[in-house]
Amino acid sequence: MPTPLRTLALSPRVTATGNALAAAGRRRGLGCETLREWRAPDRPHGITSLYAGPLFADAVSGGLGLGLLEPPVDWLAKLPYELTHRQIEFTTVARARSLRRPAFVKPPNDKSFPARVYPDGSGLPGPDAVDDDTPVLVSDIVAFSAEYRLFVLDGEVVTGSRYAVRGGLDVVPLEEDALHAQVLDFASLLRAPGVPPLPSAVVVDVGTVDGRWAVVEANAAWASGHYACDSDAALDVVLRAARPVVEVGRQDVRSLRPPVHRVVR
Structure with a gap:
């Protein structure tokens, strides 16, 4: 059987969404491949998209030649109050450690530490666990x-x-x-x-x-x-959000997730 010209790659972690997207892809003739290692395969078999968590995506996307779209890290903090109904600050985890009030703190596009309500900044991970310049969003609790x-x-x-x-x-x-x-x-x-x-x-x-x-x-x-x-409609969005970097349109170049120049696992 010939290899499909376009293939959706999945991480080793089995999820309901991954299964639903794979099923939707197969219905339209898209290949689907579960990657077993935390690196791009030597022969990617026409992989043209990816559904995975951020850490796994960072480990394999460069080797697959994929461009990953993500929201600007400060997007939420730049929204007018009328669209958020809470104060949101974009800052670094080093500065957030000085908080002396309860706040909801989260990394914008990663899971480098748990996103949750912290009684104050002393509960945030220290520099031994998270780099001082890691961006964070600090929000009023609602x-x-x-x-x-x-x-x-x-x-x-x-x-x-x-x-x-x-x-x-x-x-x-x-x-x-x-x-x-x-x-x-x-x-x-x-x-x-x-x-x-x-x-x-x-x-x-x-x-x-x-x-x-x-x-x-x-x-x-x-x-x-x-x-x-709807899994078919969601797949359309995923296929656009993770695709060969050479296919990324001019309007989306600024939204590309930066490459990671380190070993993530």
Whole structure:
């Protein structure tokens, strides 16, 4: 049997989203290959996209010649207050260690340490665990009543899913949620003049805070779970978000994840 001309690579970690994307890919004649080692294979068999976590993606994407799109690390902090309804600061973990108040702290596009509420900066990992210049987002603490995941392609929501209600997992396809139209109306504001741009393929999470709509965060599509999103539509976004670097359009070059020049595992 001939090798498919285009192949989606998956990390060794088995996930429901990886399985769903692989099934969607096979339905359209796309090859699917699970990589077993933390390095690019010597013969990549036409691998043209990737679904994986950030650490694994950093380990293999360069050898595969893939360009990975991700939101700007300071995107959330640059949004107007009307779209977040909380104060968000983009800073470094070294500066965040001096916090003397509770805050929600997270690395923007990585999982170098747990994203959660810290009573103060003393609970953040020290320089022996995380480099001082590691970027972080420091946010006011808010409680989202409901949260939704949106796969976005060229500024349009192509599929979505509710994933949480009052902090607990509660998954339902967006079109079956009573607030479906409100979600889409709010998401359209992200295309408004003055809002910092996002990659052409990205995942955006939104939710309600005290009855007001707010952006939760933006994520790389190639590393995001799909919950109850349509897997075929989600695959379209992933294939754009992780593709051969020579195919990345001019408008997306600034959104490429920087290469990692170190051994990650």
